[in-house]
Amino acid sequence: NAGVMQNPRHLVRRRGQEARLRCSPMKGHSHVYWYRQLPEEGLKFMVYLQKENIIDESGMPKERFSAEFPKEGPSILRIQQVVRGDSAAYFCASSPPTSGSVDEQYFGPGTRLTVT
Amino acid sequence: SQQGEEDPQALSIQEGENATMNCSYKTSINNLQWYRQNSGRGLVHLILIRSNEREKHSGRLRVTLDTSKKSSSLLITASRAADTASYFCALNSGGSNYKLTFGKGTLLTVNP
Numbered sequence: 758n759a760g761v762m763q764n765p766r767h768l769v770r771r772r773g774q775e776a777r778l779r780c781s782p783m784k785g786h787s788h789v790y791w792y793r794q795l796p797e798e799g800l801k802f803m804v805y806l807q808k809e810n811i812i813d814e815s816g817m818p819k820e821r822f823s824a825e826f827p828k829e830g831p832s833i834l835r836i837q838q839v840v841r842g843d844s845a846a847y848f849c850a851s852s853p854p855t856s857g858s859v860d861e862q863y864f865g866p867g868t869r870l871t872v873t
Numbered sequence: 874s875q876q877g878e879e880d881p882q883a884l885s886i887q888e889g890e891n892a893t894m895n896c897s898y899k900t901s902i903n904n905l906q907w908y909r910q911n912s913g914r915g916l917v918h919l920i921l922i923r924s925n926e927r928e929k930h931s932g933r934l935r936v937t938l939d940t941s942k943k944s945s946s947l948l949i950t951a952s953r954a955a956d957t958a959s960y961f962c963a964l965n966s967g968g969s970n971y972k973l974t975f976g977k978g979t980l981l982t983v984n985p
Binding site for chain 1: 876904906908914915916917918921961963969971972973974975976977978
């Protein structure tokens with residue numbers, strides 16, 4: 758059973774370009790979370806999605822950032838018109854369907870975005 | 874949402890020694906989780922302790938939780954060079970049963 762897959766692992770963009778980060782959750786997992794890790798910092802929650810639904814985007818910047826998790830295919834985190842401050846590691850995590858609390862989130866290897 | 878604070882920021886020990894890391898927080902939690910991150914890699918879940926639990930073990934790991942002091946500790950016994958990594962505590966608190974808030978981590982270096 759493959760783990761959470763993220764691609765690309767490294768992404769370099771010039772200021773003003775768009776960045777698309779992809780995340781394929783573990784097989785059987787229907788919940789996806791995106792986190793951002795700035796240098797020397799802990800991970801910060803951005804958004805929580807289930808298939809075709811955004812459940813909680815309270816950690817997402819209001820502008821330029823969007824996320825989706827379509828019925829088919831990976832979850833996408835999209836950053837438009839990137840700025841230097843967007844340079845960070847972006848991690849995706851997934852968890853299986855549950856009626857109660859989410860005990861464990863399984864993390865992918867991350868995408869390191871560098872904006873030049 | 875609140876953030877845990879790990880202490881120390883960095884810890885360097887010799888192989889075979891024990892390593893203790895602490896996490897403090899400010900308000901009540903649902904559960905507290907410890908994760909490990911090797912350099913340039915993703916996070917690996919180590920252990921979860923719920924607010925009504927005081928101690929949990931997993932292999933060479935021992936986690937304690939003191940809700941009166943709002944603190945947790947992670948003990949790694951008989952450390953190995955492969956334990957070299959950053960260790961983060963993550964808090965689940967408030968009405969959300971999924972949102973994790975991570976601290977800045979403790980960088981553990983185990984010297985062979």
